[in-house]
Amino acid sequence: MGGLLFLKNTVATPKGIAQARAEHGIRVLDQYAFTPRDLEGAAGLLLSQHVDERHLxxxxxxxxxxxxxxxxxxxxxxxxxxxxxxxxxxxxxGDGSAEPWALELASPHPITEGVRAEDLTFRRGVVGFWGRGTSKPPRDAVVLTRYGRSGSPADWVWRAPGGGRLFVHPGNDVWGWATRSTSAARVFPQLLGWMRGETEVGA
Amino acid sequence: MSIASVDGGMAYHARTLREGRFAGAFDRLIPLRSLGEADLGAHRALLIPCRTHGERLATHRDVLAAYMRGGGTLVVLGETRPDLFLDGVTLRVVPTNYWWWLEAEGRLDVRVVDRAHPLLREVDEADLRWHVHGTLDVEGGRELVRYEDREEGGAVMVEASRGAGRLLVTTLDPVYHHGSGFMPATTRFLEVFVPWLAGL
Known part of the structure; x- marks a missing residue:
């Protein structure tokens, strides 16, 4: 299967994307240059928190x-x-305070393998970078992380009819952790492997 | 005459410009892709919100310069790379300290320089302190807000006359944080900033 496509809507290519580009076969494309033809032959699509949603x-x-x-x-x-x-x-x-944003791991999954919940919750002691909200998953989704206090899902994956794989992360771009020294850095490369079909567990 | 904003289409732009407490302040939202066709002269002030793509704005450099020369007020927020699309603006990127309040004696010393400025009369300095991403050197500019730091200090908000109009540019990025649901100080700053903008 082909490589992955990243739609860029910022001046600079994010560091995590740039570093993974060669190893994981990521094609970086200016969002406004995108046409559906760019999806032909691609294994997966990476969408950032910075995309122009109206264009998309x-x-x-x-x-x-x-x-x-x-x-x-x-x-x-x-x-x-x-x-x-x-x-x-x-x-x-939550209400903007730190406690409701504390995360816990839910179902084990290749994307979160070896990842400690504390490393997602805290970034040098600050809470909230990973996630501050939720998008309610479909009934047959697999929840990877959730907010401990409310039980609301944070990260989840879903297998679409036809076999497509969807990963939803309602916080800052996961590749922002790829260059960190904690276990949170594992998520992005493991996500890329999962997107390319290199791991076959769960959704 | 009215107030317009460029809309880059990002979620944090939508959540600030199209939804919630500030949505009513803007008479017109101009998608970035349509900026070239917009009649900017109809608007007293034009906002370029945080993280609007600086290279895309650079293709409209002449339009923005003409807008100010013709009497418009251009207000440019942070992480937009104003050095790419405005004449006479130099940006110096500052290593961002995201954790200053957790450090021993940590502080982010952002201070109002010009308390007489209508935007800054009422602003609480605590509501200017979240991150400093860069400092500015603007040709003919008056420093309004400053980041005090021995190595990295400099202007973070500057105003300058441009023909019959003017430019107000800052490296502070309140729309990104407010629209991302992160950093309450940015919402409090917008509660002062947006009414000021709407009253221009």
Whole structure:
């Protein structure tokens, strides 16, 4: 299967993407240069918290078709305009204080293998970078992490009809942790392996 | 005459410009992709919110310069790379300290320089302190807010006349944080900033 496609809507390519580019076969494409043809031959699509959601929504049918053809999509960020029909609206969790944002691991999964919940909750002592809200998953999704106090899902994966894989992370872009020294750095490369079909457990 | 904002289409732009308490302040939202066709002269002030793509804005450099020369007020927020799309602006990137309040004697010394400025009369300095991403050197500029630091200090908000209009540019990025549900100080700053903008 082909490589992964990253839609860039920032001046600089994020460091985590740039570093993984060669090893994981990531193609970096300016978002406004994207056409559905760019999905042909790609194994997966990486969507950042910085995408132009209105532009992306014009290509919703192409994204749905991509998933239906068994490919993978990773969605990051507290989105306003969902990129796919399966996504419920994003809702903030808690009252802005730290405790409701403390995370715990839910179902074991290759994406979170070897990852400690504390390393997701805290980034040098600060809580909230990983996630501050939720998008309610479909009934047959697998929840990877959740907020301990409320039990609301944070990260989850879903196997679409047709075999497509969807990863939803309603916080800051996961590749932002790829260069850190904690176990949180494992998530992004493990996500890329899962998107490319290199791991076969659960969803 | 009215107030307009560029809309980059990011979730944090939508959550600030299209939803919630500040949505009503803007008479018109101009998608970044349509900026070239917009009649900017109809607007007294134009906001370029945080993290709008600086290279894309650079393709409209002449339009933005003409807007200010013609009497418009251009207000540019942080992480937009203003050095790429504005004449006479130098940006110096500062290593961002995301954890200053956790450090022993940690502080982020951002201070109001010009208390007489209508934007800054009422602002609480605590609501200017979240992250400093860069400092600015603007041709003909007046420093309004400053980051005090021995090595990295400099202006973080500057105003300058441009023809019949003016430029106000800052490296502070309140729309990104408010619209991402992170950093309450940024919401408090916007509660002062947006009414000021709407009253221009």
């Amino acid at each position: 929504s014009e290509h919703r049918a192409a994204l749905e078709g991509f998933l239906a053809r068994g490919r993978a999509i990773a969605i990051n960020g507290p989105f306003v305009l969902p990129a796919l029909g399966v996504l419920a609206p994003y809702e903030p969790v």
